[in-house]
Amino acid sequence: MSTLALKQQKLEVKGMWLGFVGVAIFSLTLPFTRLAVAELNPVFVSMGRAVVATILAGLMMWLQKARLPQRSELKSLFIIACGVVLGFPLLSTLAMHQVPAAHGAIVLGILPLATALFAALRFHERPSLGFWLMAVMGSGLVLGFAFMQGAGRLQWADFALFGAVVLAAMGYAEGGRLAQSMSGLQVISWALILIFPVTLSLSIWSYLQYGLHASTAAWGGFAYVSVFSMFVGFLFWYKGLATGGIARVGQVQLLQPFMSLLGAAMIVGESLNLINMLFAVAVVVTVSLGRQMKIHR
Numbered sequence: 001m002s003t004l005a006l007k008q009q010k011l012e013v014k015g016m017w018l019g020f021v022g023v024a025i026f027s028l029t030l031p032f033t034r035l036a037v038a039e040l041n042p043v044f045v046s047m048g049r050a051v052v053a054t055i056l057a058g059l060m061m062w063l064q065k066a067r068l069p070q071r072s073e074l075k076s077l078f079i080i081a082c083g084v085v086l087g088f089p090l091l092s093t094l095a096m097h098q099v100p101a102a103h104g105a106i107v108l109g110i111l112p113l114a115t116a117l118f119a120a121l122r123f124h125e126r127p128s129l130g131f132w133l134m135a136v137m138g139s140g141l142v143l144g145f146a147f148m149q150g151a152g153r154l155q156w157a158d159f160a161l162f163g164a165v166v167l168a169a170m171g172y173a174e175g176g177r178l179a180q181s182m183s184g185l186q187v188i189s190w191a192l193i194l195i196f197p198v199t200l201s202l203s204i205w206s207y208l209q210y211g212l213h214a215s216t217a218a219w220g221g222f223a224y225v226s227v228f229s230m231f232v233g234f235l236f237w238y239k240g241l242a243t244g245g246i247a248r249v250g251q252v253q254l255l256q257p258f259m260s261l262l263g264a265a266m267i268v269g270e271s272l273n274l275i276n277m278l279f280a281v282a283v284v285v286t287v288s289l290g291r292q293m294k295i296h297r
Contacts, residue, residue, distance in 0.1 A: 015244015019252040022237030027259035029229040030092070030101040030108070031267040035221030037097045039214035044206035045222055046093040050085050050192060050199040053230035057189035069182070069190050076178045080187065081195035083171020089230070091164035098157040099149075102270050105260030106145055107161040109283040110138045111172075112253050113290045114165050118173035134290030138283060145279045184238025188231075254284050 036045045060066075069077055095104055113135055120126075146158040175187050182190075192199075214222075240252075257280045264270040 012244045015240045016252060017240070018236050018243060019240030020255070022233050022235075022240055023252050023256050024259055025228050025233035025236065027105075027256045028263045028267065029225055030096060030104045030260055031263040031270075032221040032224040032229070033093050033096045034101045034264070034268050036214075036218050036225065037093060039218035040212070040222060041206045041210040042093045042097045043090070044203055044210065044212070045225065046089040047199045047202040047206065049089060049222065049226035049230050051196070051203050052226035054192040054196045054199065056227070056231045057192045060185065061189050061193070066186050066189070067182075069194075073178060073181065073190075074194070076174050077187070077191050077194050079174045080171045080178065081191040083167045083169075083174065084188070085171075085191055085195050086198065087167030088164045088171065089225075091160040091167065095157040095160040095164065099155065099161075100270050101264035101268060102261050102272075102276050103146075103149055103157075104161055105257050105264065106276060106279050106283060107142050107158065108165060108260075109257040109280060110142050110287060111165050111168055113138050113287045114169035115172045116290065118169045119176060122173050122177060131290050134286050138286040138290060141279065141282050141286060148275075179238070184241065185235060188234045188238075192230075254288055257284060 033045065092104065092108070116131075117135060120131075143154075146154055149155075171191075175184070175191075178187050258277075261272060261276060261280060265272045
């Protein structure tokens with residue numbers, strides 16, 4: 001093996017490990033959110049975590065002396081902020097107030113496929129017939145699981161989770177495009193800073209309406225989603241993508257539903273049952289096949 005090939009292999013391995021750490025951090029978001037919303041208002045949990053992450057992001061941008069976003073980048077940053085700073089956290093947190101974290105992990109398992117679809121449409125590519133079939137199949141699996149868990153009907157929390165998938169996919173796809181002109185860390189940091197007046201206002205409103213009386217466990221859940229899910233996880237994830245390659249490292253995300261199920265069992269005491277695991281396997285296989293046949297050129 002040549003020196004160049006060996007170096008590339010080492011970078012890929014390093015990138016995979018960094019990506020794995022990022023996915024492991026993200027996979028615990030739903031269980032810790034479930035822990036936090038047991039005692040804290042869902043609006044405060046979702047918006048307050050963005051406020052804390054914005055403070056960290058602002059400090060990082062100041063230390064790095066990062067450039068200000070250009071006017072042409074503001075539209076993309078606004079879309080990202082609406083997707084992954086406002087929409088996904090709020091809807092997924094509201095859902096965790098009503099359904100188990102394991103339920104959310106399976107529904108959100110289709111997120112990588114939805115992101116691939118948004119990215120294809122954003123870049124004016126033509127998704128292949130196979131991709132569309134996998135997208136329909138994956139959606140059908142998730143809907144079937146939701147119907148089964150809801151005793152033959154969809155719960156409002158399912159609609160919140162579906163909305164969270166759409167908004168997160170939109171934000172991830174737009175972020176992937178913008179990361180071509182600025183680093184991934186700067187993308188999430190400026191998105192947080194841009195929408196800060198909204199997240200701060202909603203956090204203050206929630207505090208005035210519902211107060212902040214909670215146990216140490218609930219505050220621990222809030223601290224995790226604020227520091228790790230909303231900021232630290234992105235440091236590992238984006239660094240892994242940049243080091244090992246987006247296509248290769250991105251496959252690590254397929255492990256997230258299983259790690260979320262395990263986290264739900266360990267953190268909030270939810271049972272690991274066979275039905276959940278079977279649906280998780282089916283969704284992950286569908287997503288994996290769909291991503292492999294995404295584009296017809």
